[in-house]
Amino acid sequence: xxxxxxxxxxxxxxxxxxxxxxxxxxxxxxxxxxxxxxxxxxxxxxxxxxxxxxxxxxxxxxxxxxxxxxxxxxxxxxxxxxxxxxxxxxxxxxxxxxxxxxxxxxxxxxxxxxxxxxxxxxxxxxxxxxxxxxxxxxxxxxxxxxxxxxxxxxxxxxxxxxxxxxxxxxxxxxx
Amino acid sequence: xxxxxxxxxxxxxxxxxxxxxxxxxxxxxxxxxxxxxxxxxxxxxxxxxxxxxxxxxxxxxxxxxxxxxxxxxxxxxxxxxxxxxxxxxxxxxxxxxxxxxxxxxxxxxxxxxxxxxxxxxxxxxxxxxxxxxxxxxxxxxxxxxxxxxxxxxxxxxxxxxxxxxxxxxxxxxxxxxxxxxxxxxxxxxxxxxxxxxxxxxxxxxxxxxxxxxxxxxxxxxxxxxxx
Amino acid sequence: xxxxxxxxxxxxxxxxxxxxxxxxxxxxxxxxxxxxxxxxxxxxxxxxxxxxxxxxxxxxxxxxxxxxxxxxxxx
Numbered sequence: 001x002x003x004x005x006x007x008x009x010x011x012x013x014x015x016x017x018x019x020x021x022x023x024x025x026x027x028x029x030x031x032x033x034x035x036x037x038x039x040x041x042x043x044x045x046x047x048x049x050x051x052x053x054x055x056x057x058x059x060x061x062x063x064x065x066x067x068x069x070x071x072x073x074x075x076x077x078x079x080x081x082x083x084x085x086x087x088x089x090x091x092x093x094x095x096x097x098x099x100x101x102x103x104x105x106x107x108x109x110x111x112x113x114x115x116x117x118x119x120x121x122x123x124x125x126x127x128x129x130x131x132x133x134x135x136x137x138x139x140x141x142x143x144x145x146x147x148x149x150x151x152x153x154x155x156x157x158x159x160x161x162x163x164x165x166x167x168x169x170x171x172x173x174x175x
Numbered sequence: 176x177x178x179x180x181x182x183x184x185x186x187x188x189x190x191x192x193x194x195x196x197x198x199x200x201x202x203x204x205x206x207x208x209x210x211x212x213x214x215x216x217x218x219x220x221x222x223x224x225x226x227x228x229x230x231x232x233x234x235x236x237x238x239x240x241x242x243x244x245x246x247x248x249x250x251x252x253x254x255x256x257x258x259x260x261x262x263x264x265x266x267x268x269x270x271x272x273x274x275x276x277x278x279x280x281x282x283x284x285x286x287x288x289x290x291x292x293x294x295x296x297x298x299x300x301x302x303x304x305x306x307x308x309x310x311x312x313x314x315x316x317x318x319x320x321x322x323x324x325x326x327x328x329x330x331x332x333x334x335x336x337x338x339x340x341x342x343x344x345x346x347x348x349x350x351x352x353x354x355x356x357x358x359x360x361x362x363x364x365x366x367x368x369x370x371x372x373x374x375x376x377x378x379x380x381x382x383x384x385x386x387x388x389x390x391x392x393x394x395x396x397x398x399x400x401x402x
Numbered sequence: 403x404x405x406x407x408x409x410x411x412x413x414x415x416x417x418x419x420x421x422x423x424x425x426x427x428x429x430x431x432x433x434x435x436x437x438x439x440x441x442x443x444x445x446x447x448x449x450x451x452x453x454x455x456x457x458x459x460x461x462x463x464x465x466x467x468x469x470x471x472x473x474x475x476x477x
Contacts, residue, residue, distance in 0.1 A: 005195075005197070008197065009463075011237060011238065011239055011442075011445070011446055012234075012237045012238040013238065014238055014239070014240065014256045014257050014259070014260035015256075015259065015260050015263055016238055017234050017235070017237070017238020017239075017240040017260055018238075018240070018259075018260030018261055018262075018263040018264035018267075019263055019264065019267055020234045020238070021231065021234055021235070021240065021264045022263065022264035022265065022266070022267030022268040022271070023267055023268075023271070024227055024230050024231050024234065025264075025268045025271070026267070026268050026270075026271025026272065026275070027227060028223070028224075028227045029271070029272060029275055029291055029292060030271070030275055031223045031227075032220050032223040032224055032227075033220075033291060034224075035272075035291070035292045035293055036231065037293070038319040038320060038323065039319055039340070039344060042319070042337075042340045042341060042344050043344040043345070043348060045341065046341040046342075046344050046345040046348075047345075049341065050345065057345065057348065057349075060348060060349060060351070060352075061351060061352040061355070062348040062349070062351035062352070063348075065351065065355060068288050068289070069288070081221075082221075083220055083221060083224045084224075086214070086221055086224045086225050086228065087224040087225075087227070087228040088228065088323055089225075089228065090224065090225045090226070090227065090228015090229045090230075090231070090232060091228045091229075091231050091232040091235065091320070091323040091324065091327070092232060092323050092324075092326050092327045093203070093207055093228075093229055093232060093327065094228060094229035094230060094231060094232020094233040094234075094235070094236070094327070095232040095233070095235060095236040095323065095324040095325075095326075095327025095328060096203065096232070096327035096328075097200050097203050097204050097207065097229065097232070097233060098200075098232065098233045098236035098237050098327075099196075099200075099236060099327060099328050099329070099442075099467070100196045100197065100199045100200030100203060101196075101197055101200035101201075101204075102237075103193065103194065103195055103196040103197060103466055104196075104328075104442060104463075104466055104467035105196055105328070105329055105466060105467055106329055106440055106465070106466055106467030106468060107329045107331065108328075108329055108330045108331055108332070108411075108412050108440055108441075108467075109331050109412055110331050110332050110335070110412065111332075111411070111412040111413065115332060115412070115413075116332070116335055118314045118315065119314075119315050119316065119332050119333075119335040119336045119339065120335050120336070120338065120339040121311075121314065121315075121339065122310075122311040122312065122313070122314040122315025122316070122336060122339060123311065123315055123322075123335065123336040123337065123338060123339015123340045123342070123343060124311070124339040124340075124342050124343040124346070125307045125308070125310055125311030125314075125315075125339075125343065126307070126308050126311035126312055126315065126318065126319065126336075126339070126340060126343060127339060127340040127341065127342060127343015127344040127345075127346070127347060128304075128307055128343040128344070128346055128347040129303075129304040129305065129306070129307035129308035129311060129343070129347075130304065130308060130319075130343070130344060130347065131304070131343075131344055131346075131347025131348050131350075131351060132300045132301070132303055132304030132307070132347060132354060133300065133301045133303075133304025133305050133308065134293075134295045134296075134301075134304075135293060135295075136308060136318060136319040137242040137243070137246075137308070137312065137318040137319060137320065138242065138318075138319060138320050139293055140293060140295075140301075140305075141242075142242065142261070142264070142265070142268075143268075143292060143293045144292075144293040144294075144295075145265050145268075145269070145380075145384075146265060146268035146269040146271070146272035146273075146292065147272055147276070147290070147291075147292030147293045147294050148272075148273075148276070148292075148294075148366060148367040148368055148376055148380065149292075149293065149294040149295060149297070149364070149365065149366055149367070150297045150365035150366075150367070151295055151296065151297035151301045151364075151365075152293070154297050154301045154302060154305065155301055155304075155305040156246075156305075157305075158301070158302050158305035158306045158309065159246055159305045159306070159308055159309040159312075160246050160250075160309065161306060161309060162305060162306040162307065162308060162309015162310040162311075162312075162313075163243070163246045163247040163250070163309040163310070163312065163313050164250055164309075165306075165309070165310050166247070166309060166310040166311070166312065166313025166314050167247060167250065167251045167313055169310070169313070169314055170313055170314055170416075170417075171420065174314070174417060175417060175420055175421065175424070179403050179434070179474075180434055180458060180460065180472055180474050183405065183434060183472065184460060184462055184470075184472060187436075187464075187470070188462055188464055188470075193463075193465065193466055194466055196466065236442075239442060239443045239446055239447075241415070241443060244415055244416070244443070244447075247416070248416065251416055251420075252416060252419060252420075252423075252451060254447075254450065254451065256450070316414030316415065316417075317414065325414075328442060328467075329467070330414075332412070332414070
């Protein structure tokens with residue numbers, strides 16, 4: 001029993017993770033027709049929440065431009081349960097399972113108000129950025145580079161520049 | 176390691192009891208697989224997304240893969256291991272995506288919106304969006320995949336980032352008309368297969384990725400020691 | 403030998419590593435710094451940095467999902 005337990009605890013090297021993620025992305029595209037993406041699921045959840053408040057975000061101009069993309073999802077499934085959101089939930093559950101298998105689950109609180117404000121602010125910046133760049137690190141960059149589209153290279157370059165500026169802010173305010 | 180440090184570790188960590196969470200992990204895995212069968216009966220696409228999502232989550236967590244760190248650490252702490260891991264992943268998926276797209280293009284006309292993968296327009300909007308995203312992922316402590324992975328690990332903070340994400344995407348979608356009118360409408364989509372031969376594109380891209388990989392190793396060896 | 407402790411509970415990457423680097427600069431040779439963290443990436447992250455810089459380093463999982471990283475300043 002002991003060797004299995006240590007084996008389950010051991011982290012994998014980054015290159016193993018990288019190769020596996022690359023393979024999983026290919027399998028996903030081959031079998032379901034969508035490449036790995038995250039933020040379209042977030043948007044659909046956001047739309048669902050706004051609908052509870054009686055708003056109609058689906059009438060926004062945005063959804064006209066991306067009709068080919070969202071219409072099949074919305075007519076066939078619903079905003080909370082569709083391929084994009086299920087993919088996201090799968091990632092959360094998978095990470096949860098892996099954490100349990102390593103016996104490392106622990107509830108981690110928020111340290112202070114500053115951390116909270118920066119987290120929220122960072123989230124809003126990322127969210128807004130993804131709508132402009134049509135995807136996040138994953139949807140636009142990680143899946144975009146193998147899709148042979150120039151926008152992914154531009155995304156990568158400027159995300160790195162953003163990260164440099166972000167690091168300066170982090171060292172100044174969060175350290 | 177000095178003896179003093181070994182003694183210190185021993186003194187501080189006498190006999191602490193740890194819980195075994197593995198059974199819960201196994202139960203959850205079985206439940207998830209059962210749910211997969213449920214999805215399968217509804218539609219196979221959902222089952223695929225569910226099971227591969229779980230696979231991605233497990234890999235992300237076990238290899239501590241973090242795309243924010245991959246783009247940040249080469250400069251912040253001169254560590255390129257994650258960046259190189261990401262390049263490897265891209266090389267693998269470049270080959271896979273190339274085959275899938277090749278098959279698609281043989282049968283269908285090139286229509287950017289329907290090519291398998293992520294093909295979209297390039298322009299100032301991507302520059303602004305990526306820059307905002309880059310700043311955000313560093314101050315929030317993780318990008319979108321990191322947020323999902325860390326929610327699964329039990330980080331309360333990442334729920335706040337997720338809330339921020341909802342607000343941001345909704346605002347972005349609401350303002351999309353403005354950006355479309357000024358920038359995106361005039362932006363062009365550049366899809367490499369339209370300009371060059373299939374083999375040249377694939378080989379060229381693999382070479383560029385490999386070149387970056389070598390460059391990263393050189394950079395790390397050159398600068399890491401000085402930190 | 404002096405022992406210093408940095409409390410990095412609930413902190414995310416790269417804050418623990420940056421704090422450790424900052425602390426090491428102010429320490430005397432032979433001192434040990436203990437970084438207490440519950441971020442799963444910290445072990446791999448700090449350890450690799452310390453190994454590359456030839457500091458003796460040890461990562462101990464003290465509780466479920468909680469780690470202590472020991473680094474000795476040798477130079």
